[in-house]
Amino acid sequence: MDLLEGAVRAYAWGSRTDLADLQGRTTPTEHPEAEIWYGAHPADPAMLVRPESGDPKERSLLAVIDSDPVGCLGASTAGTFHNRLPFLLKLLAAAEPLSLQAHPSALQAAQGFAADNSRGIPLDSPVRNYKDDSHKPELIVAIGEFHALAGFRDPARTLDFLSALAVDEMAPYVDMLGRQPDEHGLRMLFTSWITLPQARLRELLPALLDGCERHVAAGAAVPFAREAATIVELGAAYPGDQGVLAATLLNRVVLQPGEGMFLDAGNLHAYLSGVGVEIMANSDNVLRGGLTPKHVDVPELLRVLDFRPIDASALVPEGPAPAWFDTPASEFRLGAIVFDPAMTAEVGEVGKAGEVGEVGKVGGTGEAGGRVPVGADVALPVGRPQIVLCTAGRGLLRSGDAELEVPRGGAAWLDAGDVVVASAAQTAEPTCLYVAAAG
Numbered sequence: 001m002d003l004l005e006g007a008v009r010a011y012a013w014g015s016r017t018d019l020a021d022l023q024g025r026t027t028p029t030e031h032p033e034a035e036i037w038y039g040a041h042p043a044d045p046a047m048l049v050r051p052e053s054g055d056p057k058e059r060s061l062l063a064v065i066d067s068d069p070v071g072c073l074g075a076s077t078a079g080t081f082h083n084r085l086p087f088l089l090k091l092l093a094a095a096e097p098l099s100l101q102a103h104p105s106a107l108q109a110a111q112g113f114a115a116d117n118s119r120g121i122p123l124d125s126p127v128r129n130y131k132d133d134s135h136k137p138e139l140i141v142a143i144g145e146f147h148a149l150a151g152f153r154d155p156a157r158t159l160d161f162l163s164a165l166a167v168d169e170m171a172p173y174v175d176m177l178g179r180q181p182d183e184h185g186l187r188m189l190f191t192s193w194i195t196l197p198q199a200r201l202r203e204l205l206p207a208l209l210d211g212c213e214r215h216v217a218a219g220a221a222v223p224f225a226r227e228a229a230t231i232v233e234l235g236a237a238y239p240g241d242q243g244v245l246a247a248t249l250l251n252r253v254v255l256q257p258g259e260g261m262f263l264d265a266g267n268l269h270a271y272l273s274g275v276g277v278e279i280m281a282n283s284d285n286v287l288r289g290g291l292t293p294k295h296v297d298v299p300e301l302l303r304v305l306d307f308r309p310i311d312a313s314a315l316v317p318e319g320p321a322p323a324w325f326d327t328p329a330s331e332f333r334l335g336a337i338v339f340d341p342a343m344t345a346e347v348g349e350v351g352k353a354g355e356v357g358e359v360g361k362v363g364g365t366g367e368a369g370g371r372v373p374v375g376a377d378v379a380l381p382v383g384r385p386q387i388v389l390c391t392a393g394r395g396l397l398r399s400g401d402a403e404l405e406v407p408r409g410g411a412a413w414l415d416a417g418d419v420v421v422a423s424a425a426q427t428a429e430p431t432c433l434y435v436a437a438a439g
């Protein structure tokens with residue numbers, strides 16, 4: 001058990017306040033802070049907080065795992081994932097929209113990585129698509145309200161949206177989708193938009209944005225008001241970008257705190273704003289589809305995209321604490337534990353003096369969704385590597401005689417040999433822990 005110091009990533013779309021506020025640091029920060037990585041990614045591994053060691057090699061989680069993979073990861077994880085931690089856990093704060101993107105399947109990644117290699121494109125080249133040979137399933141869980149575009153909307157509803165905008169210049173495209181309102185029609189429409197010549201874009205985009213502005217002006221109660229407002233915002237942020245057109249085809253998702261969204265291979269998505277916990281396979285493979293000045297490889301994107309419409313409803317964690325998010329990813333599992341002071345008070349009021357001791361027992365065996373009273377002890381999985389991240393309150397981890405306090409915005413590394421019980425310090429607010437474990 002060790003506290004981790006995460007690696008702060010200063011991408012331009014990050015926030016100068018959100019992550020620092022979460023960790024109780026001074027704001028605004030010098031640079032926008034987009035992500036804090038808690039993991040063993042070679043590009044930016046987290047460091048173990050070991051006051052006795054000033055040697056960065058002894059403190060890097062990557063170096064610690066490399067020096068004893070089986071001891072740190074357990075025989076099973078080490079064997080399956082070639083002695084590497086198979087997931088990367090992040091805190092993420094988007095103050096501005098991220099690029100429209102999709103991630104490849106395992107097969108596409110293996111083929112794409114080999115193809116990039118055979119063409120001799122250097123690993124750090126901006127026109128290189130594949131940085132490694134792994135897929136990148138990812139799960140985002142909202143800490144505050146979280147906004148995103150994700151997956152193609154049911155074409156029938158997209159036709160309703162585009163028709164409601166009443167933009168003459170869009171009529172041929174509405175007809176195109178209307179003739180084939182399914183995944184094939186979506187592929188055709190998306191392909192024609194992403195390959196549109198600049199001259200045509202210069203006519204079409206302002207007309208679309210005018211239509212969206214008129215629609216927004218009609219009031220928040222009209223259908224697709226939020227969708228139209230998002231198109232207006234993206235159009236202002238990325239003038240002349242084909243991604244603005246593509247964004248009209250995607251589900252506009254709002255996650256409430258604690259709700260998650262899983263993004264499987266081929267799912268076109270863009271995070272718009274908010275703070276969240278994100279977990280993914282330890283890969284860096286991103287194919288961009290617009291809303292970015294960066295390289296867009298259209299043929300490769302079209303090869304990877306999955307045009308089947310999805311409903312993009314939020315995931316909630318299931319079962320007793322830790323309550324796990326149900327995803328098909330084999331690299332990771334993410335579970336939630338919420339130590340809720342209101343729950344203790346509620347049961348305590350009903351019970352008589354002397355019965356309070358029962359509260360922890362009742363709750364500790366597992367309320368649905370990972371919610372337990374403060375005072376409950378929650379046993380964490382054993383035999384696999386884990387990272388425990390605290391997003392609210394103050395977590396306490398016990399392993400034998402050792403106790404570790406995990407502050408808000410902080411995280412702890414547990415190796416496969418640690419047998420750990422999680423609890424919470426008495427605080428006025430709920431304590432929220434996310435448990436990331438190898439799958």
Ligand SMILES: [Zn+2]
Nearest residue numbers: 101138263269
């Ligand atoms: Zn992504």
